[in-house]
Amino acid sequence: MRDVYQEQLDQLAGGLADMCDQVADAMAKATRSLLETDLQLAEEVISDDVRVDDVRASAEEQAFALLALQAPVATDLRIVVSAIHGAGDVERMGDLALHVAQTARRRHPQPVLPAEVAPYFAEMGRVGVALATKAGEVIRTRDLARAAELESDDDAMDDLHRHMFTVLMDRNWSHGVGPAVDITLLARFYERYADHAVAVARRIVYVVTGQMPGPLTV
Amino acid sequence: MRDVYQEQLDQLAGGLADMCDQVADAMAKATRSLLETDLQLAEEVISDDVRVDDVRASAEEQAFALLALQAPVATDLRIVVSAIHGAGDVERMGDLALHVAQTARRRHPQPVLPAEVAPYFAEMGRVGVALATKAGEVIRTRDLARAAELESDDDAMDDLHRHMFTVLMDRNWSHGVGPAVDITLLARFYERYADHAVAVARRIVYVVTGQMPGPLTV
Structure with missing residues (x-):
């Protein structure tokens, strides 16, 4: 009985980690x-x-069953409570990727981004995808050093996010x-995704520790 | 023992309803x-x-204790799982109100809003506050008809949100x-608050029903 239970716990975490890869x-x-400006990809x-929504619903059902039966x-x-929270976060990351794709579709065949800001979004995309992938790894390995890395990766995203406003507010914005x-x-979508x-x-x-690290500044 | 338990469940729901009033x-x-343009209020x-963050943390602890002990x-x-989710949602509503206040502070003593868009934000504020208050009522009363009202109230917010983009994209925007x-x-903050x-x-x-109503379109 205990073995089935441990397997269910592992499945719950594994499903959440897979969700991270999906939204990455x-x-x-x-x-x-x-x-x-690739409509098909969008x-x-x-x-x-x-x-992603389906996997989230199924993760919640699994978590609920574990609470009720075990x-x-x-x-x-x-683990179970964190999986409930995590599934919500990762589903939201999927929604934010969806919003980026919807923006690309809405403006197609026009590009959304002027050439001079495109590199910043390439970088925000890279940082965001790396964060999601790393979150999946942290779920699988429970590596606290790796978990701490996400904080500094997120600082890089915040810097990019802030920089976009500087560009927009510049009098040379044409x-x-x-x-x-x-x-x-768009910049907000990437920044929230990272959060x-x-x-x-x-x-x-x-x-792992029984303690939440400090609050997320948003 | 059961009485203490029921009291704890009621406290958890009551705390969440109070949080709704706080963020309203x-x-x-x-x-x-x-x-x-009131800096002191901001x-x-x-x-x-x-x-709000403290109340959320305490609601989570209560929920955790209930799961572990009862x-x-x-x-x-x-109820407990919904309270865990709900506390996250309501805390986020508090963050979004905070973001609105931070925007007012950042631009002070300049007003953030040109006179012609101010009425729309007055209305988004009114709808948002009504939604938060109603969410608190629904938690207290479990009135499903009242819960359904939030969906149409949210449609009003979505209309206002969309309308703001029309105003911004208009060639007469000066x-x-x-x-x-x-x-x-700002419009995004109000719209997310409502969601x-x-x-x-x-x-x-x-x-009440054991079934989630349809997914939130965002």
Whole structure:
């Protein structure tokens, strides 16, 4: 009986880690669709999002069943509660990748990004995908050093996010209000995506140590 | 023993409903600080946010203790799991009110909003505060008809949100990129605030019926 239970706990964590890989892939594709004005790729991200939602619903059901049937305590209970939170965070990351893809689709065949800001979004995409992938690793390995890395990776995202506003507010900005509105929202989507990845890693720190690391500044 | 347990469940729900009132108050004040360029009110919202964070942390601890010590099942388990989710949503609503107040503070003594868009934000504030208050009522009463009302209230918020983009994209927009960036983010904060209130109400529907209503379109 205990073996089945441990297997269920492992499955729950494994499913969540796989979800991280799914939303990393979604954000990689969404960023490419944005940078390469690739409608087909955007459509792929949009239609695949329902799969992330399904995995989230199934993770919640598993967590609920574990609570009801096994009444876990201590570390096991922290795993289940953290998985409930984590599944919400990762689903939201999928939604944010979806929003990036929707923006690319909305403006197609026009590019969303003026050439001079495209490199910043390439970098935000790279950092975001790395964060999601690392969050998955942290779930699988419970490596606290790795979990701490996400905090500094997130600082890089925050710097990029802030820099976009500097670019938009510069008097030399020549692309008008429409692209500025798109870029404002897009930068926010990447920044929130990163925050959710950090939140997932922090929950793993909590699983291992019983303590939540400091609050996320948003 | 059962009586203490029921009391704990009631306390958990009551605490969450009180949190809704707190973030309704925060959004009411944040909106006034925005519309009236009131720095003191903005500061109040900013310094009060830590109280919402504390209540959230305490709700999570209560939920955790209930799971560990009482091993609730069926409806009781749904209450606890929904409270865990709900506390996250309501804390986020507090953060979003905080962001509105921070925007007012950042631009002070300049107003953030050109006169012609102020009425829309007054209305978004009104709808947002009503949604948060109603979410608190739904937690207290488990009134499913009331829970359903939040969906149509949220449609009103979505309409306002969409309308702001129409205003910004209009060729007659004469306020330049800076205010457009602020308004883009502010409108997003109100819209997300409303989405989280709806999510709280949906969790109560789930507590009562065992079924989640349809997914939130974001």
